[in-house]
Amino acid sequence: MMFWTLLGILCVSTSVVISNPYRVNPGPLVTATRGEPWPQPYQTIKHDGFLILRPSVFQILITGETCDILEDAVQRYTAIVTLEASVASRELRSAPRAHARQYSSFAGNLASLNVRLINPCEDMPHLNMNESYVLDVRNTTEAGSLMAKSIWGILRGLETFTHLLSRSGDGPNLALKCQTIIDKPLLQHRGLLLDTSRHYLPISDILRTLDAMSYNKMNVFHWHITDDQSFPYQSTRFPELSAKGAFHPTLTYTRENVQKIIEYARYRGIRVIPEFDTPGHTRSWGESHPDLLTPCYNDSTGAPDGTLGPLDPTESKLYPFIRELFAEIGVTFPERYIHLGGDEVPFDCWASNPRIRQYMHEHHMNDSYEQLEAEYIQNLLNITRDLNTTSIVWQEVFDNGVHLSPETVVHVWTGNQKSKLAAVTKAGFHVLLSACWYLDHLQNGGDWRKFYACDPLAFPSTVQQRELVLGGEACMWGEVVDSTNVHPRIWPRASAAAERLWSHERNPSVTYAAQRLEEHACRMNRRGIPAQPPNGPGFCIQ
C-alpha cells in the first residue's frame, strides 16, 4: 500500500469519499499528518523547503543560561531524536532508500538546535511561569534556534521541536519542514487529575503519566491521592492513616516516592498539586481514626447504624488533627496551591446524628447542613491560609456560600458549565474547568471529539471574567481504571483537552485535529505511552 510513501510530508493525500457504511477505503480511516505538533502552536510561519536532520551528527547545543532542568531536558530530547531516527529506519525496511538531498524541496541540513535560555532557571514550576518560546528552523543556517525567557518555555519548545520530525525516506535521516513557531499557552493551568484511591497506581505509572503530560504540554498533575476507598499516602506524622487505610501495606506512597514524583515533574515543568478531599470522601481515614468521622444513626431505631459518614465538625480532636496533617502536606508538597476537595458531602449522616443536630441547634443553623459544611470549610481555609498555601475547592464550596478569600480557586466539575463559570467569575473568583473533560465518561471507541468540542472560554462573560479562568483539568477518576487500562483510557483523549487549554484557536478544525491526533497517538506510542487509536482503523510503526 501507499501509506508510507517517501517524503510524504510534502504530499497531499486525496481520497474518495464513500457514503455506504459497508464500503470503505483500504488503509487507515484517518491519514496521519507528518511532522505537525500537538497542541497547535500560537503562530506558525511555514517557509519553503525541508531540512534533513542526520541523527549521527545532530546535537542540541546550550548557548544561553543553563541548569539541571535544561541539561536533563537536552538528554531526554536527544534520546527522543535518536528514537525517531531508529523508527524511521525501521519504517523503511524493504523499501528502496531515497536520497533526500536530491529532492527539489531539499533546503539543507540541520546540524544542531541552538537552545538559548535568556533568564536564569527558576527552581520550581508555578502558576504564572512563562512558557512562551520561539523556535526557528530554516534554510539560512545549519543551526536551528530555540529561544525563551524562561526554562519552562525552553521545555515546551524542545517538545515542539521533536514533533516536527518525520521520516525522510532516507534511512534514519529525519525531515523537518522549514518554519518559524512563536508559541505561548492560552491558559496557564493545564492539568490532569489522577485518582490513586479507588485503585492504587504504582509509581512507574505516575511517572509515565508525567512523561505523557509533557508530550502534551500539560503542566499540572492534580493528585487526588486519598478518598473513601483507601488512603495510600504515608503520612510521617500519622503513619496509621495508610497503615490501616491503604488497600494493602504495600500499596502506599512513601515520602521518598512523593519526592521522586515531585522531582520528576519539576524536570518537566509540571506542578504537583495534591488533593486531600474533606469533609466527605474520607471514609478510609476512619480505619485508623474512627473518632474523626460522624457515626450515622438509624432513623427508626435512633441508634448508630454502624456506618461512618463525613468528618465530624463537632469533634474536638478534628481541627488539631487537620492542622497537623495539612502542616505536613504543606511541607511535603512545595507547590503553593493545595486542593481541599469539598465535593459531594453526604448530609444525611450528619442529619441522623444527635450530637450534630444538637450542635446546629446551639449555633442557630436551622437544619442548614450547607452552613455546617461552610463552617468546616471556613475553618479549614483558615488553617491552610496560615500555612501559606492557596486553596482550590470543588464548586460545591462556592455554591454553598462559604466565604472564600479572594485568591481561592473554584473548580467546576458538574452541572451547567457555562452558567457555573459565569457565576464563579462574576463573583470575582479564579476558576478551573473540568466538567467537559471527564475521562471516565466512555463512549464507543475514539471519543476525543466531545472533549475537543469544549472551549473553556465560551461562557457569557466580560473580558475581566475570562481573565479569571486559570485553565482546566482532564479528570481520570479511578473507579474502573488501574495499571492495566489507565494509560490508553487517558491518551490520546486527554490530548484533546490539552490542545484546547494551550491553543488560541477558538474554532479549530476537527478534521485537521483528527489527522494530527492520529500522528500524535503514534508519537506517544513510540515513546512508551500506550495511547489508544484515536479515530478508527489504522496503524503505528514502532
Add this chain to the structure above:
Amino acid sequence: MMFWTLLGILCVSTSVVISNPYRVNPGPLVTATRGEPWPQPYQTIKHDGFLILRPSVFQILITGETCDILEDAVQRYTAIVTLEASVASRELRSAPRAHARQYSSFAGNLASLNVRLINPCEDMPHLNMNESYVLDVRNTTEAGSLMAKSIWGILRGLETFTHLLSRSGDGPNLALKCQTIIDKPLLQHRGLLLDTSRHYLPISDILRTLDAMSYNKMNVFHWHITDDQSFPYQSTRFPELSAKGAFHPTLTYTRENVQKIIEYARYRGIRVIPEFDTPGHTRSWGESHPDLLTPCYNDSTGAPDGTLGPLDPTESKLYPFIRELFAEIGVTFPERYIHLGGDEVPFDCWASNPRIRQYMHEHHMNDSYEQLEAEYIQNLLNITRDLNTTSIVWQEVFDNGVHLSPETVVHVWTGNQKSKLAAVTKAGFHVLLSACWYLDHLQNGGDWRKFYACDPLAFPSTVQQRELVLGGEACMWGEVVDSTNVHPRIWPRASAAAERLWSHERNPSVTYAAQRLEEHACRMNRRGIPAQPPNGPGFCIQ
C-alpha cells in the same frame, strides 16, 4: 485494613449496605472470593477443611498416558503454582506469619497432584473433543487426583486446579479447600474473535490472548485475519496480497507466524479457525488484485466513480483465484472448520455496475442482489467442500436463502437473537451465537454484567433445536483497539461469555459472579494478562 486477613477463604465477609451514593465503605467495592474457579464447574462437592500446598515440595505427577501437550502443560501449571506462591509471600509482607497447620480446619498437606490421562492424546483439538475431567483434592491422602479420558479434559482440570489455590497466611504456602469437582462444558464451541485487519496485532499479543483464553477455558480462536482495511496474511501462493494490502510491509503474518500461533493454541486445547471474509470486506485485496473487485459507477454520470466494491462474481478470474487461495488456507490451517464470512455485502456497488446488471439480466435474477450473493456463496461453498473443510458463515448467508449443506454452521451476530437462533435451528442448522457478546460495545466501566446476562440456550426451541447450538464467541472487532488497549478491553469482559458457554447453571447469581470475577481478574493480572477492574474500586497484589 482487614482486606488481607489470614486464611480468609474460611471466613465470610459481612458488610453494611449503604444507600446514599456519596457514602461508601472503605476498601474494594466487591470483595473477591478466595480460591473459586472461573468458569464455574459443572459440579463441586466441598469437603471439610483445607489442605496446604508447600511449593518447595509440591509436584504435578503424570500417572497415566502422556504426550508433548501434557508435558508442556505440567511445566506451565507448575510455573503458575510457583507464581501463586511467590505472590502469596509478597501479599503477606509486613504481616505476621500464621502457622496454617495449627488451624482447626487444617486437613493435611497436598504433596502432589496425580494426573491420570486415560486415553492416548489426540493430536489436534477439534469440535467434539472431550473436555470433561474429575478433580479430587481431599484429606484422605497427600496426593490430589486429576483424571480425564482425554488430554483436553486434563488441560481444563489443571486450569481449575490452579484456581483453587489461595494464600494461606503461612508464607509461600498455599491453601486449598478440600473438594471434588466433576466438570464438563455446557457447549463445545467457546470462542473469541480477534480482528487483525482494522489494526494489526503483534504475534506476542495473539499468544497472550491464547494464554488468557486458556485461563477462561475458551477453546476457539476465531481469527478474523483480513478485511477491507488491510490484508496482513502472507499468502505463499499470492504474496502480493499482503505485500500491497498490509498496512505496512512489516505488519504481516508469515507462514511461520501462523504455524507458531496454531501450535501454541494446540498446546492449550484451542482451535484456530481463520476467517477470510468474502464477497464483501475485501477492499484490501484490491490493492494487488483490483480486477477481482467490482468497479462502482456513478449513477448520474454513468462512469466508474473510482471506488471498488465487493468481489465481482461475473469476473472470470475470480473463482480460479478463490480456489487457489482457499486451497492454501486449507493446508495452512489444520482446523476442519473455516469461516467464510458473508456479512454486510454492499449491494449498491453491484447495482451501479453495468456488467453486473447485464449478467443478472441474462441469468434472470430480477434485480435480486441476494440471489447474486447466494450464487457466489454457493460457488464458494462448493469450493471449500471440495477441500474437505466445513464452513461457518455469518447469518446473512442464511437469511438470504443460500442453499447450505447440512453441516454448515450459521453464526448469529445481529438482530433479534432469540428469533434468529430459533429460525436457524428450526431449519436444522448448527448455530453459533455472538450477538450478545460484542466487546466493542462499551459502557462506562465494568460492564461485564450485560455479557453475563446472555444465556445462549434461552430461545423458543425444542430439545433438538438446542442441541444444534454449538456455542458462541465473544467478538473483539478491531476498529478502535490495538496493542495498547486490546487486552483490558477483552478481559475480564469476555470471561462473562466464557462462563455462560461453559457452565451449566442457567440462572447464575450475578452477585456471586461479581465476587468470583474480582478474584479471577487479579488471577489473570498475576499471570501477565492486563485484565481491567471488573467492578469498581479494589486492588490486586502481584
